[in-house]
Amino acid sequence: MAEKLGELLIKKNLLTQAQLEEALQAQVIFGGKLGTVLIEMGLITEDILAEILEQLINIPCAKPGQLQNIPDNVIKIISPEQAEKHKVMPVSVIGKKLTLAMADPRNLQSIDEISFRTGYIVMPILALEVRLVFALESYYGIKRTMRYIAPPKQVREELNQLHVLETADSTVEARDTDEELGALGSEQIYEKPATEPAQPVAAAEVVEDEIEELDDDDLIEELEDEEITLATTAQTLIGITDRNDVADAVIAYLGANYTRAALFMVVAGQVTGWRSAKGGQPIPGFEQFQLPLSEPSVLKTAVESNSFFLGPVPQSGANLALTTFLGKPAPQSALLMPMSMLGRVVGLIYVDDPKADLSEAVVDVQQLSSKALMAFEILILHNKILRV
Numbered sequence: 001m002a003e004k005l006g007e008l009l010i011k012k013n014l015l016t017q018a019q020l021e022e023a024l025q026a027q028v029i030f031g032g033k034l035g036t037v038l039i040e041m042g043l044i045t046e047d048i049l050a051e052i053l054e055q056l057i058n059i060p061c062a063k064p065g066q067l068q069n070i071p072d073n074v075i076k077i078i079s080p081e082q083a084e085k086h087k088v089m090p091v092s093v094i095g096k097k098l099t100l101a102m103a104d105p106r107n108l109q110s111i112d113e114i115s116f117r118t119g120y121i122v123m124p125i126l127a128l129e130v131r132l133v134f135a136l137e138s139y140y141g142i143k144r145t146m147r148y149i150a151p152p153k154q155v156r157e158e159l160n161q162l163h164v165l166e167t168a169d170s171t172v173e174a175r176d177t178d179e180e181l182g183a184l185g186s187e188q189i190y191e192k193p194a195t196e197p198a199q200p201v202a203a204a205e206v207v208e209d210e211i212e213e214l215d216d217d218d219l220i221e222e223l224e225d226e227e228i229t230l231a232t233t234a235q236t237l238i239g240i241t242d243r244n245d246v247a248d249a250v251i252a253y254l255g256a257n258y259t260r261a262a263l264f265m266v267v268a269g270q271v272t273g274w275r276s277a278k279g280g281q282p283i284p285g286f287e288q289f290q291l292p293l294s295e296p297s298v299l300k301t302a303v304e305s306n307s308f309f310l311g312p313v314p315q316s317g318a319n320l321a322l323t324t325f326l327g328k329p330a331p332q333s334a335l336l337m338p339m340s341m342l343g344r345v346v347g348l349i350y351v352d353d354p355k356a357d358l359s360e361a362v363v364d365v366q367q368l369s370s371k372a373l374m375a376f377e378i379l380i381l382h383n384k385i386l387r388v
């Protein structure tokens with residue numbers, strides 16, 4: 001659908017060929033569906049995307065309000081396991097007909113299975129990816145992946161408005177609790193990660209399966225007894241097949257050579273955690289990290305200057321949020337290396353090591369960054385070959 005979506009947007013003069021190419025390249029680096037990337041880049045609006053997708057698949061698209069204030073009796077029709085497996089959200093019920101918002105409303109197998117399990121006639125509608133992931137978390141407690149930690153501005157504002165309305169009707173005690181936790185969809189940058197990130201009980205098996213599939217854990221464990229050098233990392237990067245392969249190779253090298261390391265993704269005005277390693281192991285809860293670039297921090301300094309940062313990390317403000325997620329002990333000094341593609345910073349490499357002179361690590365991390373960026377270029381070319 002990516003090619004057809006782009007072609008139709010160009011045909012309707014809503015997008016240029018150059019903008020489409022840039023979005024497709026960004027999709028390789030950041031992941032997600034093309035429509036989501038286009039919205040994040042500010043190239044199209046959510047309404048335009050919904051209209052074009054409706055034309056492409058001839059199926060109605062869920063309106064933003066349809067995924068809000070869904071009654072409990074409707075939510076209970078679909079179990080959390082089914083919702084996560086099929087990427088669906090029940091919207092309404094009339095008689096024996098269930099309106100179901102779906103990531104892929106043309107998936108007849110999912111429709112048949114849900115119809116069989118619920119006893120309802122399924123009326124599928126399309127749910128935009130950016131809306132669906134937040135609805136699944138809101139109603140079923142299904143945690144967003146790192147890719148969707150921060151919603152685009154329009155979605156975030158609507159979620160906040162919904163939260164305000166719900167809060168106005170709640171008790172004083174409930175209001176106090178909401179204020180402590182923060183508004184749904186707001187930019188929470190000072191939240192301390194739990195020692196063991198909580199998992200939705202009903203979705204535990206699914207989440208555990210996903211954790212088992214995380215290549216970064218397996219990669220670090222498999223290679224912990226082997227020396228990981230830039231040369232061996234280069235060999236690994238040659239064989240990459242997707243963006244996560246690049247991240248895994250980068251963090252495997254950093255985790256083997258530095259006490260603590262992290263890889264961040266920079267997208268839509270946010271810095272989000274992607275991969276991490278402390279003592280060779282992933283840092284629990286790190287992928288939930290997010291920090292808006294509007295907040296002064298060493299991350300913002302590295303992004304805006306597009307140059308490496310080397311020095312102490314102030315233990316205050318947004319920097320404190322960073323060091324909290326990285327865990328104790330607080331770094332005495334840190335090295336941040338921006339990764340630039342497509343005319344902007346797309347990622348950040350972080351390392352700290354009390355036993356190392358980080359000034360001597362600058363060239364090492366620069367070379368690693370260059371190799372990782374070339375790997376992304378390989379992926380972009382690979383996808384372009386498949387599109388032609």
